[in-house]
Amino acid sequence: MVRERAVLLKVKNVGKKFGGIRALSDCSFDIVQGELMGLIGPNGAGKTTVFNLLSGVLKPSSGEIFFNGKNITDYSPARTARAGIARTFQNIRLFGDLSVLDNIKVAFHMRHGTGFFHTVFHSAKFRRTEKEITRQAMKFAEMMDLSDLMNEPAKKLSYGDQRKMEIARALATNPKLLLLDEPAAGMNPQETTDLMATIKQVVADHGMTVLIVEHDMRLVMNLCHRIQVLNQGRVLARGTPEEIRNSPEVIKAYLGSPKEEAHAYS
Numbered sequence: 001m002v003r004e005r006a007v008l009l010k011v012k013n014v015g016k017k018f019g020g021i022r023a024l025s026d027c028s029f030d031i032v033q034g035e036l037m038g039l040i041g042p043n044g045a046g047k048t049t050v051f052n053l054l055s056g057v058l059k060p061s062s063g064e065i066f067f068n069g070k071n072i073t074d075y076s077p078a079r080t081a082r083a084g085i086a087r088t089f090q091n092i093r094l095f096g097d098l099s100v101l102d103n104i105k106v107a108f109h110m111r112h113g114t115g116f117f118h119t120v121f122h123s124a125k126f127r128r129t130e131k132e133i134t135r136q137a138m139k140f141a142e143m144m145d146l147s148d149l150m151n152e153p154a155k156k157l158s159y160g161d162q163r164k165m166e167i168a169r170a171l172a173t174n175p176k177l178l179l180l181d182e183p184a185a186g187m188n189p190q191e192t193t194d195l196m197a198t199i200k201q202v203v204a205d206h207g208m209t210v211l212i213v214e215h216d217m218r219l220v221m222n223l224c225h226r227i228q229v230l231n232q233g234r235v236l237a238r239g240t241p242e243e244i245r246n247s248p249e250v251i252k253a254y255l256g257s258p259k260e261e262a263h264a265y266s
């Protein structure tokens with residue numbers, strides 16, 4: 001059913017070399033509208049490189065990337081963001097002294113070109129749109145289950161809630177595609193389970209399209225509609241969780257007990 005929807009992202013024969021290191025080889029995949037796609041593979045497989053290519057931080061050595069029908073291969077990070085691709089980073093980036101709501105508002109102002117300093121110093125342009133922006137920011141905080149914490153300084157939040165705030169901020173840029181690079185890194189098991197449920201909800205309720213790197217195989221299998229497995233810079237397998245679980249290539253590459261297997265991915 002997912003496959004009948006419009007293709008949002010098309011990665012076509014993309015390769016990336018760093019000097020003599022081939023980080024990615026002939027990588028091709030599609031993501032369709034409203035899809036929750038997992039990206040898994042061992043350390044060094046090329047997952048973060050894929051994210052850097054999709055967000056315009058790196059340029060491919062070969063191949064092309066199409067997004068929403070446009071060739072975005074040569075887009076800068078800013079242009080890629082404007083085109084509708086938002087990402088979170090493995091290391092949390094937040095304004096610790098600002099409230100959760102203000103942290104989200106910053107993203108909202110970036111999207112509308114009113115900028116960070118206007119947000120903080122309440123310029124005339126800010127005041128004109130403040131009500132609407134606050135309303136929107138509250139909506140994204142609620143979406144990420146942060147309603148009770150909206151007025152807390154970001155630095156007072158638990159690690160898990162800070163990560164949720166980062167996602168709320170990425171959502172506030174109104175992306176068509178959200179890239180989540182190990183969003184549960186450093187979270188405890190309960191926080192991780194809660195986050196995955198929230199991400200699932202955002203996709204279900206708002207039709208968000210998500211590409212997620214997550215090393216816990218059990219979570220990925222539960223969460224994602226489809227999964228891409230990268231190994232040494234190549235797509236080793238792709239398919240539904242069921243197909244990945246039964247893929248001879250995946251089984252061959254990751255021999256071991258199911259438990260050990262789960263830890264082989266990251």
Ligand SMILES: Nc1ncnc2c1ncn2[C@@H]1O[C@H](COP(=O)(O)OP(=O)(O)O)[C@@H](O)[C@H]1O
Nearest residue numbers: 018021023041042043044045046047048049050
């Ligand atoms: N900026 C870079 N410069 C040089 N080598 C890099 C760079 N980024 C990634 N690599 C190399 O590319 C390969 C893939 O890395 P990466 O995409 O970070 O893998 P993953 O996220 O799956 O662990 C690794 O061999 C890594 O050392």
Ligand SMILES: [Mg+2]
Nearest residue numbers: 044047048049
């Ligand atoms: Mg990585």
